[in-house]
Amino acid sequence: MPTLNEPKLIAGNANQPLATAVARRMSMHRGMNVGLVDARIERFNDQEIFVEVYENVRGEDMFIIQPTSNPANDNLMELLIMADALRRSSAARITAVIPYFGYARQDRRAKARTPISAKLVANLIAEAGIERVLTMDLHAAQIQGFFDIPVDNLYAAPIFALDVAHHFKGRRDEVMVVSPDVGGVARARELAKRIGAPLAIVDKRREKAGEVAEMTVIGDVSGKACIIVDDICDTAGTLCKAAETLMEAGATEVHSYITHGVLSGPAVSRIEKSVMKSLVITDSIEPTEAVKNAPNIRIVPTAPMFAQAILNIWNGTSVSSLFEHETLTPIYEGMYAAD
Template sequence: MNVGFQPKLMSGNANRPLAQSIAKRMSFHLGTQVGLVNARVERFNDQEVFVEVYENVRGEDMFIIQSTSNPANDNLMELLIMTDALRRSSAARITAVIPYFGYARQDRRTKARTPISAKLVANLIAGAGIERVLTMDLHAAQIQGFFDLPVDNLYASPVFALDIRHNFKKLDKITVVSPDVGGVGRARELAERIGADLAIVDKRRSAPGEVASMTVIGEVKDRVCIIIDDICDTAGTLCKAAGLLKDSGATEVHAYISHGVLSGPAVERVTKSALKSLVITDTIEPTEAVAAAPNIRIVPTAPIFGQAILNIAKGTSVSSLFDDETLGPVYERFYPNA
């Protein structure tokens, strides 16, 4: 059993560029070449998923890198079938690295006769043979309790704090804004990291997906406002909040979002909105439209995921990556003065 030695990485098709970046980052840290396990993850003509691993993985500490983003069902099935292939090939331990955990928004019953899909997905992952999960910014923290196995939930806010310090020189002019009451904890945590003020956009819905009214709670006049959230899907609420902040006297409005789902009209909305910049991570592989958008910028997550994988393999602390002093050197290439 090679647990504790050099881990092996395997990737599905959800976000291969991120998997390759993680492998390069780990190669840099270990001083030896770390590549992705040679395997094929393909579809039959009827779209069934087929996996074949070409390397010996017996007794290895395996890490499968696979976001369950759009198409969520296909990517989830790839993860489960890759896990089954590794388990039947006698891998010592299988950890699922799920940068973006799909179905996380269905974490409770909001009305009668609806599912708790996040719990169902957790059961599928555990049943497939995965022994540990590494993810980033779960939509709801209680999803960790849906698993009867260890879940390491990384946070984007320490990385965002490094980026903000690097790109904004006058931190005393910044106000961190939560786009809804439910995200206040996330916004407060970032505000404390950079020593900024806090404001909230209170929204009231007339129907699901429709915002009837929005009100700003807090002082935003003559301030640089930074909206912080975990998911941006169609960007409707985000762009409305940005417009409201500008109308309330904000000098600039920026947004930092952990997972840029950016479906449907999202990119067009962001491009035409009051947002000066939208910063997302690469937990979801950006589309060509996202990459080409003039006011969308992408922050890499390979450094933090690569270090977290090494820490798990060596049996050392993952929560140490929440501290600026530990994370700063990991991101020194991107933020040399952090």
Template sequence: MPNHQEPKIITGNANPTLGKAVSRRLSMHRGMNVGLVDARVERFNDGEIFVEVFENVRGEDMFILQSTSNPANDNLMELLIMTDALRRSSAARITAVVPYFGYARQDRRTKARTPITAKLVANMMVSAGIERVLTMDLHAAQIQGFFDIPVDNLYASPVFSLDVKHKFKGKLDNVTVVSPDVGGVARARELATRVGCALAIVDKRREKAGEVAEMTVIGDVTDQICIIVDDMVDTAGTLCKAAETLLNAGAKEVHAYITHGVLSGPAIERVTNSVMKSLVITDSIEPTEATKAAKNIRIVPTAPIFAQAILNIWHGTSVSSLFDPESLEPIYDGMYS
């Protein structure tokens, strides 16, 4: 592949704020302006999506930054159509940077006659011409195997660990990381190991889908600062109930660190009125004004880690090196000093 002067970034309408932040970070790293590719992504009156790229991208290493968050179908189609436009414009390579991968919860057949939509989405992305995917905290790790192209799955845990060490400095002996269900134990254990604190689990039992009948705390959380860790928060019903359960089990206070702030329906109101001291999310999904105004919701930026990952892919160097504190801390230098 030709050695181009700079990586080229293009963004859709899903998360333009993150796209601009990544562009600024790349400009800082490169010591020159790495602006977003000039393009328009708009809709006709009937809702059809139209893309036009105004710059020459022939032979370029292109990165499309687009979360497939709400509205998931529109944002997914934007990603596919942008890919087609770049491929027909003779881009050398197209990498999809998808901070939040929609449809990831449909990763297996839970009952008869149901789809595996995550696999369908993977097929569409590859067919459109995407040659590599960069994402963060996939809901199910096996989705990487749905693609026949390289998939780099970043983790928010290293970033969260920096934040936890900063916010709870001097109190880490009294911190316990909590998984909100048995399936998330590996994610919670990773953060607990990085921070060097204890681990607990909230075991939930459902009588029917969408309703949590009973929650039980596995582990001692008496007088502990509990940090619930998960990959996404949607309506926040389970999260808020888990926080109440922990307080009833003797916890001193409860915080939550969750990668993707879907926050649909009554979620923000629930979190605001909940017993949680704070909910920390990333900007993998464009935060709404209500989210930014919520008194106990805080947003951690992902632009530093995504910009560095894009540079590593462009240079052909290791992306997994960003999982090490020695590599990550300089990227967030100044934020947690």
């Protein structure tokens, strides 16, 4: 049932610009000011995290905006401690808005005597008093089953489809969507279906973690503008190598659409020097100055989608409606011309 109280947002330190943008979008939708709850999150000298909420949250529907990106452990602990502070302050419901869900790559036991850290993190989140999770492009969709609470997993594909339709207008027949590995075919197929493009795959074989020994293109990419689609770009080694492989196979140009721009270590310099014409990422992780200044990296906002998803959760209406082109286009009004 819809609640009478307005939704209230509180943000950790992981991505303050995104939290502010979400609040601004919600203010536009509600026709009233939706601000971030006043709180302080600080560290003692030994780096112990302390949270104090300055506003009354008793009986409120609270949404914590906090991706668990680098530093993953600090941001995760901030999320858990904020949730505990709100629960002990008698908040009616606590929803964790986690645009980037850290530890998602540890979703199975690939070798003996290794953890399934994604499940452990899911348990910690539920035990902290969080009753619902809102995230985007989980590394593996089955992570939703690790939680014993509802999980709404948004997808970047509808946003990317709008961006592709805008930037490749008039030459959509040249576009081919490419999955950088066999495991990401479902994600790439989703975008290909939305924009009506064919699909190719780059098959990679690793000798050991972090090293790509060999890459083979499955499909004819000659004369095509290739769009690589993936959920995470970390050091960008695989991505840049895939772009080179596609160009060698006859592609005219290569672009990449990646949901979560982790971009650690030498990633930005690799991308700047690569054959890729552009890398498009979302702001699920706060971009560094190096990322913002890179000439071939472009950032698309997720705030409109998250703001609407939060309002839908608060209202008790469908979140999956945001996956539809007709529903999403008005939310991004002004950003993309109608196609």
